[in-house]
Amino acid sequence: MTFADLPEIAEGAVKQALAAGASDAECTIGEGSEFAANVRLGQLETLKESGSRGAGLRVLFDKRMGASYTSDLTPEGIRRMVQSAIDLAAVTTEDPDAALPDPSELGSIDGDLKLYSPDIETLPADTKIDYAKRAEAAALAHDPRITNSEGGSFDSNIGGRVFANSRGFIGSYRSTYCSISAVPIAVENGAMERDYWYSMARSVSGLEDPEYVGRKAGERAVRRLGAVKVETQRVPVVFDPRMARSLIGEIAEAVDGRAIYRNASFLAGKLGEKIASSKMTVVDDGTIPGLFGSQPFDDEGVPTRRTVVIENGVLQSYLLNTYAARKLGLKSTGSASRGITGNAGIGHGNFYLERGEKTPEQIIAGVRNGFYVTELIGTGVNTVTGDYSRGAAGLWIRDGELAFAVSEVTIASTLQEMFGNIAEIGSDLEFRGSIAAPTVMIGEMTVAGR
Amino acid sequence: MAFSDSFFAAKFGITQRDLENYISEALGRGGDYADLYFEYLATSSINIDESIVKSATQGVSLGVGVRVIAGERTGYAYSDDLSPERIRHAAQVAAMIASEPSKVEKTPLHEGPKRNLYPVLTAPSETAFRERVELAQRADRAARAYDSRIFQVNITYADNVREVLVATSDGVLNFDRQPLARISVSAIARNGSGAPQQGYSGGGGRYELDFFRNQRTPEYFAQEAARQAIVQLDAVDAPAGEQTVVLGPGWPGVLLHEAVGHGLEADFNRKGVSAFSGRIGQQVASPLCTVVDDGTMSGRRGSLNVDDEGNQTQRNVLIENGILRGYLQDKLSSRITKSVATGNGRRESYEHIPMPRMTNTFMLAGESDPEEIIRSVPRGLYCANFGGGQVDITSGNFVFSASESYLIEDGKLTRPVRNATLIGNGPEAMKYVSMVGKDLKLDEGIGVCGKEGQSVPVGVGIPTVRIDRMTVGGTA
Numbered sequence: 001m002t003f004a005d006l007p008e009i010a011e012g013a014v015k016q017a018l019a020a021g022a023s024d025a026e027c028t029i030g031e032g033s034e035f036a037a038n039v040r041l042g043q044l045e046t047l048k049e050s051g052s053r054g055a056g057l058r059v060l061f062d063k064r065m066g067a068s069y070t071s072d073l074t075p076e077g078i079r080r081m082v083q084s085a086i087d088l089a090a091v092t093t094e095d096p097d098a099a100l101p102d103p104s105e106l107g108s109i110d111g112d113l114k115l116y117s118p119d120i121e122t123l124p125a126d127t128k129i130d131y132a133k134r135a136e137a138a139a140l141a142h143d144p145r146i147t148n149s150e151g152g153s154f155d156s157n158i159g160g161r162v163f164a165n166s167r168g169f170i171g172s173y174r175s176t177y178c179s180i181s182a183v184p185i186a187v188e189n190g191a192m193e194r195d196y197w198y199s200m201a202r203s204v205s206g207l208e209d210p211e212y213v214g215r216k217a218g219e220r221a222v223r224r225l226g227a228v229k230v231e232t233q234r235v236p237v238v239f240d241p242r243m244a245r246s247l248i249g250e251i252a253e254a255v256d257g258r259a260i261y262r263n264a265s266f267l268a269g270k271l272g273e274k275i276a277s278s279k280m281t282v283v284d285d286g287t288i289p290g291l292f293g294s295q296p297f298d299d300e301g302v303p304t305r306r307t308v309v310i311e312n313g314v315l316q317s318y319l320l321n322t323y324a325a326r327k328l329g330l331k332s333t334g335s336a337s338r339g340i341t342g343n344a345g346i347g348h349g350n351f352y353l354e355r356g357e358k359t360p361e362q363i364i365a366g367v368r369n370g371f372y373v374t375e376l377i378g379t380g381v382n383t384v385t386g387d388y389s390r391g392a393a394g395l396w397i398r399d400g401e402l403a404f405a406v407s408e409v410t411i412a413s414t415l416q417e418m419f420g421n422i423a424e425i426g427s428d429l430e431f432r433g434s435i436a437a438p439t440v441m442i443g444e445m446t447v448a449g450r
Numbered sequence: 451m452a453f454s455d456s457f458f459a460a461k462f463g464i465t466q467r468d469l470e471n472y473i474s475e476a477l478g479r480g481g482d483y484a485d486l487y488f489e490y491l492a493t494s495s496i497n498i499d500e501s502i503v504k505s506a507t508q509g510v511s512l513g514v515g516v517r518v519i520a521g522e523r524t525g526y527a528y529s530d531d532l533s534p535e536r537i538r539h540a541a542q543v544a545a546m547i548a549s550e551p552s553k554v555e556k557t558p559l560h561e562g563p564k565r566n567l568y569p570v571l572t573a574p575s576e577t578a579f580r581e582r583v584e585l586a587q588r589a590d591r592a593a594r595a596y597d598s599r600i601f602q603v604n605i606t607y608a609d610n611v612r613e614v615l616v617a618t619s620d621g622v623l624n625f626d627r628q629p630l631a632r633i634s635v636s637a638i639a640r641n642g643s644g645a646p647q648q649g650y651s652g653g654g655g656r657y658e659l660d661f662f663r664n665q666r667t668p669e670y671f672a673q674e675a676a677r678q679a680i681v682q683l684d685a686v687d688a689p690a691g692e693q694t695v696v697l698g699p700g701w702p703g704v705l706l707h708e709a710v711g712h713g714l715e716a717d718f719n720r721k722g723v724s725a726f727s728g729r730i731g732q733q734v735a736s737p738l739c740t741v742v743d744d745g746t747m748s749g750r751r752g753s754l755n756v757d758d759e760g761n762q763t764q765r766n767v768l769i770e771n772g773i774l775r776g777y778l779q780d781k782l783s784s785r786i787t788k789s790v791a792t793g794n795g796r797r798e799s800y801e802h803i804p805m806p807r808m809t810n811t812f813m814l815a816g817e818s819d820p821e822e823i824i825r826s827v828p829r830g831l832y833c834a835n836f837g838g839g840q841v842d843i844t845s846g847n848f849v850f851s852a853s854e855s856y857l858i859e860d861g862k863l864t865r866p867v868r869n870a871t872l873i874g875n876g877p878e879a880m881k882y883v884s885m886v887g888k889d890l891k892l893d894e895g896i897g898v899c900g901k902e903g904q905s906v907p908v909g910v911g912i913p914t915v916r917i918d919r920m921t922v923g924g925t926a
Contacts, residue, residue, distance in 0.1 A: 040721070044523055047547050050540065052513065052530040052801065069509030071530045084508055091580045092503040125546075148722055185723055185844055192725065194844035227845075229921070232691035262499070262602050263646060264638055342495075342507045378849035379838040380871035380923065384638065384648045389688070389871040389923040391840070391849035408847050410871050410923025412690065446925040448690040448873075 001073065003031065003160045007172050009055065009073060010164035016082045017059045018166055022089070024060040024100050026165035028299065028340045029053065029073070033158050035125070039132040040151035041140075047129070051158075056341025059085045063094040069341040101300050101322045105332060106169045108297040109304060114290040115175035117203030120156050123178075128154040131180050131210045138214025139184035143222045150183035150194065152214065161295075169301035177202055177292065180210050182217040188225040193405075195220035195375070200432060202290050220374065223395065227407035229449040230396060236370035237411055237445045238363060238397065241428055243373050244437035248353045250415055251282055252435065254383040255309055255317070256346045257324025257335075266386035266416060267315060275315045276419035279356065282310040284319060286334065286349025293350035293434030300336035300344050307333045309351075321346050352436040356425030360439040363424045365400040371447050372397050373411065386415040392447075409449040418442050453561055456625040457613040458488050462532050466559050469617040472516070474556075475541035477619060481520040481548035483785070484541075485622075487758060488514045488532070488615040489800040494575050495608040496583055498590045503583060508575075513800040516540045520548035522786055526803045557621035562760065567746060567753050568656035573629035574609040577659045582607055585633065585659075589668035593637045596676035599683065601646075602638040603672075607631075616760035624760040629656050630751065630907060632896055635671045639679035647685070649678030650837075650853065653894025655751045666894065678835065678854050681866050688855070688870035688924025694830035695872065695920045696823055696858065699891035701836055703910035706741055706811050707899065708839040708848040709876045710734070714768050714776070715794075715806040715901075716783035718843050725846030725876050726774065734774045735880035738816050741769040743778060745793055745809030751895040752810035752909035759795035759804050766792045768811075772881075780806040798904040808899060812911030816886025820914035823885045825861040831922055832856045832863050833872070846876035849923075871923040879920060887914030 010027040017025035033051030037044065055078065056069035066088030070081040136152025156178035164170045181198035197217035199208035239247055251267075259265035267275060286294055286304030297303050300322055308316050320328070321336035321344045337347025364372060373394040380389040393407035426439030458464045469486060476484035494508040513530040514537055525547025527540040574582065586607040593603040609631035616624050634652030651674035653666050662668060697705060710726070718724035726734065735741070745763025747753050754763050759781045767775045777783075780795035783806060796807035824832060832855060839850030851871045856863040892911035899908040 044547075046524045046526065046803065048526040048803065049543050049546075050526075050528045050801070052528070054511065054530075056509070065505060067505060067507040069507070069511075071511035071513065081509070088506040088508060088579060091583050092506045095502045095504055098504075150721065150723055192723070192844045194723065194842065224845075262604075262638070263640075264602060264648070266645075341509060343497075343505045375842075377840040377842060377847070378851055378871050378873075379840070380849070380851040380869060382648070382869050384646055385868070387869045389851070389869060389925075391847065391871055391873045391923070393842075393845075393847070407845060408873055408875055408921065410690075410849070410873050410921065412688075412870065412923045412925045446690045446923075448921055448923045450692060450921075 003174065006162045007164065007170055009078060010162045011170055013055065013057050013078050013082055014164050014166050017057065020082065020086055022059040022086065023062050024166045025057060026100060027055065027057045029055045029162040030340045031160045035128065035156045037129045037132050038151045038153045039129065039136055041149060042133060042137065044129055045151060054340050055081060057081055057085045058341060059089055060098060061089045063096060063098050064089045064092045065095065065098055066092060067342045097323055097326045100165055100167050101302050101332060103167045106167060106301045107303045108171050109287055112289065113294050113296055115173060115202060115294060117176050119204040120176045120178050121158060123204050134210035135180050135182040135214040138211040139182040139218040142215050142218025143186065145186045145188050145222055145225060146184045146218055147187050148185040150185065152182045155179050163299065163301055165301055171297050171301060173296055178204055178207065180207055180213050182214045184218050184221045186221040186225050193221055193224035195224060224393065224405050227393065227405035229408045230406055230447060231450050232448045234444050234446050236367050236423065236441060236443055238367065238370060238372045238439060238441045240372065240374050241430060241438055243376050244440040245435050246376060247440060248282065248351065248437040249435045250381055250383055252348045252351045255319050257318045257320040257328060258346055259383065260318050261324055261327040264384050266383060270315050273315055274313050276310055276313040277422035278313040279422050279425050280310055280313050280419060281354040283308055283354060284348050284351045288350050291350045291431050293348060298334045298336040299338045302332050302334045302336060304334045304349055319346050319348055348434065350431060350434055350436065352429065353425065353438065355427050355429040355438045358424055358426055360426045360428055363426055363439055363441050364397055364402065367397045368399055370397040371406065372402060388413050388415055388418060409447050411445045411447055413445040453623060456615065457490065457627065458615045469559060472537050472541050473617065473619050475538050476516050476518050476545050477554055479545045479548045480550040481518045482554060483519040483619050485517050485616060485618040485759065486514060487800055490613040491610060492575055493610040495606065496586050498586050498605040501590055514540065515800040516544040517803065518544045518547050519782060523547050524782065524803060528801050554619050557619065559617055559623040560621050562622055562624045565755055567748050567755050568629060570629045570656065570658050572658055573611040574631040574659040575611045581659060585662050585668050589633060589635050589672040592669040592672035593635055593676045596673050597639065597680050599639045599641060599680060600637050600676050601640060604636045606634045618760055622760040624756045626755045628754065631657065633662060633668055633671055634896060635675040637675040637679045639683055641683055647679050647682035649675040649682065651675040652896040655749045655895040656753060657749050681854060685866040685868045687926035688867040689831065689922055689926050690924045691921065692919050693922045694827050695917045695922065696827060696830060696832045697912060697915050698832065698834040699887065699889045699912060699914050701893040701910065702833055703812050703893060703912035704836050704839050704850050706813055706912060707808060707910050708841040708850055709874060709879050710741060710768060711808045711811045712841050713843050713846060713876045714778055716777040716779045717806050719777050720783045720787055724843045729774050729877065732774055733772050734877045735769050735772040736883040737772040738886045739769055739772050739880055739883050740814040742767050742814065743808050743811045747810055750810050750909050751897065751907045754809065757793045757795045758797045761791045761793045761795065763793035763809055778806045778808060780804055796906050798906060802904050805901060807901065807906055808908050810909035812890065812892060813913060815888045815890035815913045818885045818887050820887040820889045823887055823914050823916050824858060824863065826885065826916065827858045828860060830858040832858050841876065847873065848876055849873045873921045873923060882918040883915050884918050885916040889913045
């Protein structure tokens, strides 16, 4: 069985469900194969290589749904999966809004999204292991205080996805990605600090040099040494791009159509209102070739698109699948997302904060006393209320310069105040994942420490 | 039960000879050790939102993982197809890690001792689906009935049954049937058109469905979620800076999981990358603190008859009267450090390499009266419930997020405060524990622990404790 055989299996499952009396059905098949090599202190530590497949089915009997999945794609396995979904539809209750997308909404965007690169399949394992070794070696060589390591890694993944539904949609695509990373540990006066850096791309040729990745990881680990806990105070807080990404991710969660129709988001009912600084424009775009949030159609068979979510601080759009759109009297934004089974949830494409003018150095230079955050830990963000409180580490800014390392503190505010009070947005936007942001400076937050 | 009657033997015709052949194949290029992990997982879930059964899903997956260890190197491969050709292929891929003649002496497989920590005749996932839907519906009704200010209720009921078989080159042959079920409830409340507040509760374990009828009913979890949402409506801003913190009993035990548990996992310590590395025998907590990790508690969510490497789980003392006693081991780390296995080798599925992981982690009860602990604090924060937590094991800094807490003023709980994160440093934070209550309570059975991309079910527990100094991440 190859990838080319899967569309027929998906269509077959849909047909079987209809033949058994379902009014609608949708089938997803996913496959993936992974390669992972981890090298530690110059020696190969783990090597993993394998793949698996799974199929999922969702059926509607008018307004009642049932869903199932299986890792057994043989005819007998598929038959059991179909029966299993049908059995469940008998015990659910009617959901007046349950339906597939209208056929006029279905489709796939044209053009090559450059999601798949054959160079990942042909790259020899030895070369992959060598990339991991080189990244770690560069991190270890960066500074004498880097004396230990959690290693260097090379990971690659080849995935395939097929979707078919009873409204006539059938589509499939393959995708690849690979990454190099290094996790060095710096030691000084008996205290250890760890940091990491990585490069990720759809093709091997798109990766940054392993040496660059290693050095960057080394720099980040070393500059955390000698960290102190500062006094509790209210100061400007600058998020480096990696941390700003997590902040923009909170917006993706807050504009999720499900949270909106449930009134479980601080952005519910705010469409057309100013909810952030006019410096802020946030876009969701699933159509940019080669990026990690791109795909030709969403997980309901609706084409992906570019959606302006926040424009100059005004909330312009939520992210919607068919169900949430129906609930809110709006149209799907092509944002349906699911594993391989069940109701579609809501995800995002390339969700990013548009770049500003200043370089990160210029932003930092404008801060007299503030906190440059390079690490955040914990789950202390509540997108229902907007409450924000997370563990943080980074560097203290004194008179426009990075002065000393800080750790074991928290930063707190509310998302409403933070987005309303964005003082600067950097020019350093890079797409290292499906969410991206440049450096962001918030006018003031509470840093809790001593 | 004999192996010949076990799940994989009966359903897939796998024999001891097959297992021995696959292990030989895995050691075909050398290596010191090899193992096989067969897994069959059947799951179901129900979601109720807006009082509608919005989804009901069930399915099965199965596969086998093959691991080869050569020195400190691990090769791993898996297959979602149990045909002999595919298993042999996986064994050959895993074998690529080794390149020297095998030194392993053939040890015939023998079945290990048996016990049953979860004597479940009918797993929840083998019960009629409608009965499980009814339990979820009861939770929905109870949360809505609790208070008219509750306006959104979401119920998830999920269960699974996992059949596992482990065979190793050092002769271990073990199999287990692991049922698990939970209900979780989220409720959102508001005053008129005011800002919404959320409450969350849930629980379960390795029990029959009757657990939810007799011991912990859907109403119990629903009312708890609704209560927390209503409490938050009156919450004031949390304080910022160092405070005296009192943790309530039960789920706040997540402190132990983050502050010490992860830092004591043997892989990090073997590599010298944990803030606890090389500290066995040292004082890392106040003498009032004794912390154990116990995988042998009947029916608990974090319990296992055997870990995912075929070893029996056990009760391991991590900290005894404040002194660091031991690490949590898996096979690889215990081989390299020549330590005794502790039964903590766990993995998310057959696609994953096992690692040292926690089971049920808790602090033993002390002698203080919980009321007296609160009365002893002139000014501070009482944390009754937490969301999740996280730790940077290298620096030792950890956080956990309070979802229900109250100001303590003159020894009394006064106003509820908004969500806030607490932060501390692992080997230091617990030195400030000055009182430990006699009210040890375990959590309700909802915990999921993530490490290096792998999630496993765990439990936590703690009595009421007073911590004299901890940084609270509020804004006031």
